[in-house]
Amino acid sequence: MPIDKFKKIQTPAVPLPIENVDTDQIIPARFLKAVERKGFGDNLFRDWRYNKKDEPIVDFVLNQSKFSGQILVGGKNFGSGSSREHAAWSIYDYGFRVVVSSFFADIFKGNALNNGLLPVQVSEEFLEEVFAQIEKDPTSTFSVDLVEQTFVIDATGSSFSFEINSYKKQCLLNGYDDIDFLVSRHEKIAAYEEQ
Amino acid sequence: MKKTLFDKVWDAHVVEQVDGGPNALYIDRHFIHEVTSPVAFGGLEKRGLKVFRPEKTTATPDHNIPTINQHLPIADQLSQNQVDTLTANCEKHGINLYGLNHKWNGIVHVIGPELGLTTPGMTIVCGDSHTSTHGAFGAIAFGIGTSEVEMVLASQCILQPKPKKMLITVNGDLKPGVTSKDIVLYIISKISTSGGTGHFIEFAGDTIEKLSMEARMTICNMSIECGARGGMIAPDETTFEYVKDREFSPQGEEWDKAVAYWKTLKTDEGAVFDTEYHYDAADIEPMITYGTNPGMGMKVTETVPTGEELKGNDKVSFDKSLDYMGLEGGKAIEGKAIDYVFVGSCTNGRIEDLRSFAQFVKGKKKAEDVVAWIVPGSKQVEKQAIEEGLVTILEEAGFVMRQPGCSACLAMNDDKVPAGKYAVSTSNRNFEGRQGPGARTMLASPLVAAAAAITGKITDPRDLL
Ligand code: SF4
Numbered sequence A: 001m002p003i004d005k006f007k008k009i010q011t012p013a014v015p016l017p018i019e020n021v022d023t024d025q026i027i028p029a030r031f032l033k034a035v036e037r038k039g040f041g042d043n044l045f046r047d048w049r050y051n052k053k054d055e056p057i058v059d060f061v062l063n064q065s066k067f068s069g070q071i072l073v074g075g076k077n078f079g080s081g082s083s084r085e086h087a088a089w090s091i092y093d094y095g096f097r098v099v100v101s102s103f104f105a106d107i108f109k110g111n112a113l114n115n116g117l118l119p120v121q122v123s124e125e126f127l128e129e130v131f132a133q134i135e136k137d138p139t140s141t142f143s144v145d146l147v148e149q150t151f152v153i154d155a156t157g158s159s160f161s162f163e164i165n166s167y168k169k170q171c172l173l174n175g176y177d178d179i180d181f182l183v184s185r186h187e188k189i190a191a192y193e194e195q
Numbered sequence B: 001m002k003k004t005l006f007d008k009v010w011d012a013h014v015v016e017q018v019d020g021g022p023n024a025l026y027i028d029r030h031f032i033h034e035v036t037s038p039v040a041f042g043g044l045e046k047r048g049l050k051v052f053r054p055e056k057t058t059a060t061p062d063h064n065i066p067t068i069n070q071h072l073p074i075a076d077q078l079s080q081n082q083v084d085t086l087t088a089n090c091e092k093h094g095i096n097l098y099g100l101n102h103k104w105n106g107i108v109h110v111i112g113p114e115l116g117l118t119t120p121g122m123t124i125v126c127g128d129s130h131t132s133t134h135g136a137f138g139a140i141a142f143g144i145g146t147s148e149v150e151m152v153l154a155s156q157c158i159l160q161p162k163p164k165k166m167l168i169t170v171n172g173d174l175k176p177g178v179t180s181k182d183i184v185l186y187i188i189s190k191i192s193t194s195g196g197t198g199h200f201i202e203f204a205g206d207t208i209e210k211l212s213m214e215a216r217m218t219i220c221n222m223s224i225e226c227g228a229r230g231g232m233i234a235p236d237e238t239t240f241e242y243v244k245d246r247e248f249s250p251q252g253e254e255w256d257k258a259v260a261y262w263k264t265l266k267t268d269e270g271a272v273f274d275t276e277y278h279y280d281a282a283d284i285e286p287m288i289t290y291g292t293n294p295g296m297g298m299k300v301t302e303t304v305p306t307g308e309e310l311k312g313n314d315k316v317s318f319d320k321s322l323d324y325m326g327l328e329g330g331k332a333i334e335g336k337a338i339d340y341v342f343v344g345s346c347t348n349g350r351i352e353d354l355r356s357f358a359q360f361v362k363g364k365k366k367a368e369d370v371v372a373w374i375v376p377g378s379k380q381v382e383k384q385a386i387e388e389g390l391v392t393i394l395e396e397a398g399f400v401m402r403q404p405g406c407s408a409c410l411a412m413n414d415d416k417v418p419a420g421k422y423a424v425s426t427s428n429r430n431f432e433g434r435q436g437p438g439a440r441t442m443l444a445s446p447l448v449a450a451a452a453a454i455t456g457k458i459t460d461p462r463d464l465l
Helices: A086-094 A106-114 A124-136 A166-174 A178-184 A186-194 B005-011 B038-047 B077-093 B108-114 B129-137 B146-155 B180-191 B213-226 B237-243 B252-262 B312-325 B351-361 B379-387 B390-396 B446-455
Strands: A009-011 A013-016 A071-074 A098-101 A118-121 A142-145 A150-153 A158-161 B014-017 B023-026 B029-032 B057-059 B123-126 B140-143 B157-160 B164-171 B199-204 B230-232 B275-280 B287-289 B297-299 B340-343 B371-374 B422-425 B440-443
Touching: A013 A124, A071 A124, A086 A106, A098 A124, A106 A118, A106 A166, A124 A150, A124 A158, A166 A178, A178 A186, A178 B038, A178 B146, A178 B157, A186 B014, A186 B023, B005 B140, B005 B199, B005 B230, B029 B108, B029 B146, B038 B077, B038 B146, B108 B123, B108 B129, B108 B213, B108 B379, B123 B129, B129 B140, B129 B213, B129 B230, B129 B237, B140 B213, B140 B230, B146 B157, B164 B180, B180 B213, B180 B275, B180 B287, B180 B297, B199 B213, B213 B230, B213 B237, B213 B351, B237 B252, B340 B351, B340 B446, B351 B379, B351 B390, B351 B446, B379 B390, B422 B446
Parallel strands: A013 A071, A071 A098, A098 A118, B029 B057, B029 B123, B123 B140, B164 B199, B164 B275, B199 B230, B340 B371, B340 B422, B422 B440
Antiparallel strands: A009 A142, A142 A150, A150 A158, B014 B023, B023 B157, B287 B297, B287 B440
């Protein structure tokens, strides 16, 4: 499906200061049987969020009302493990638009970008600043500007310039995925066929 | 700039070099089958898109169809449903479909070349990793995922970064009893299942040049088993001869123009590859696999490796693999009793394969305890096998030929090898459970399979030649 256009956002963030958050934790394998891309947000971090009796585990960040927002801040090596695209789907479907970490697993990063979820890679020091700010005040906001490629801690004004492949940047800004991109090239493709 | 064969074909198909991104590559030929296409059509529908160039896509059901009683409805509901969905999608979008019982039905990688849909210099994709087969014609052919199938349906293009280039040469005369399947199993055993990662391979050298098109297809088919994106061979007279006068191949003036272009499709003297390997045909002997990946291959006459040079996790997975196979390191594999023989698949289900199998078993008798599935790669192969009298030879030796399909190659239909049983198979993958849960697969050439079918044991076919 075409993805939503990525707009500038300013929101609080949810902290998950754990390293190597793997795709099996993001969405356990037993939830992959669906044939349609629906309802994956409900099962995001399923086994961290709910106990065996399906009761919310109160300590987990997604169950704490003080945390909210469209930004998920994770520890180093976020998204390692399998290539399941469901991991990106579930984070997106839950309502996140940005994931911040100091390092992303390759395949997860690609899958995220293909699904309208912006992975923002920052330095380890900056990541610490972000976690510290959320701890100090969970309601404080962060601004993500894709055009400028900046991530700003609003309370302190501290800013980080992140990198993104220019093609993928255009896709996100315009709400295109690879298929939309190719369809937008129909004329060019037809011209190629004429040669 | 000196160019390789791969560069020439690739560069001729780049519609756009996407800024800071991959290449938009034009696709000349797209093959689809019942298993990986339904979700792609679903996606297209959701976007409200039509198939951009329906005439460039060709469909055939092959993966999960039965190989007996094809005139009856498929007993397995889910399989029937996938086949029906393919049919409905093709009707709706005006795509040529060669359905069950059609005279051109068959395994997608067998019918493409057979119908002249595969020609030199093309870009060819299909939602099946063994699309690399078509590279034998000097085409860039590779397998794609379901979302990429949707891309091709929507735009006749695909976004792809350009892979690295690898050259593999084989020179010298092959010994008697050694076939192209042995060549490719030998190469994979040397460079391992990841040796080709990130690369597109060109196979060259006089040994390769002397091979028939069928034999070349077997090699390119398995090029992806060493991790490569695909493999290709420069087109030559053998190629032109094969392609000429097929159903969809260029005719008349078009043909002459095409051949003139195809003759330019070879690697320039001095062009550079990222990686090279060179082999001597004299070192290659009949091969068989003993483990659970195609890189675990050995000469039929050798003893099973012990893996003693391996360390840590590598050793653990090596031992696990031998354990699954029920084999012991240091012991001979010759003489090991087997239960099943499968001759077929897009690797070795062509007429030449059936010929060599039939020739070998002629005047001999199938071992009583062995169950043998002889599955032609297509309706046309089936017809030819009957016309050439191969089926009669097979029947006299105690074999029955089944109807075409992927069959025991991936065991999506009923052709499953039971747990713990040994199968000598001419297909391309010996992963755990590939031919059925617990099945023990040993990959080999049709000749090694024939020898095993006659003696009931792993046998060097040269002993019976
Ligand atoms: S025969 Fe096997 S490898 Fe070939 S297309 Fe069918 S399933 Fe794939």
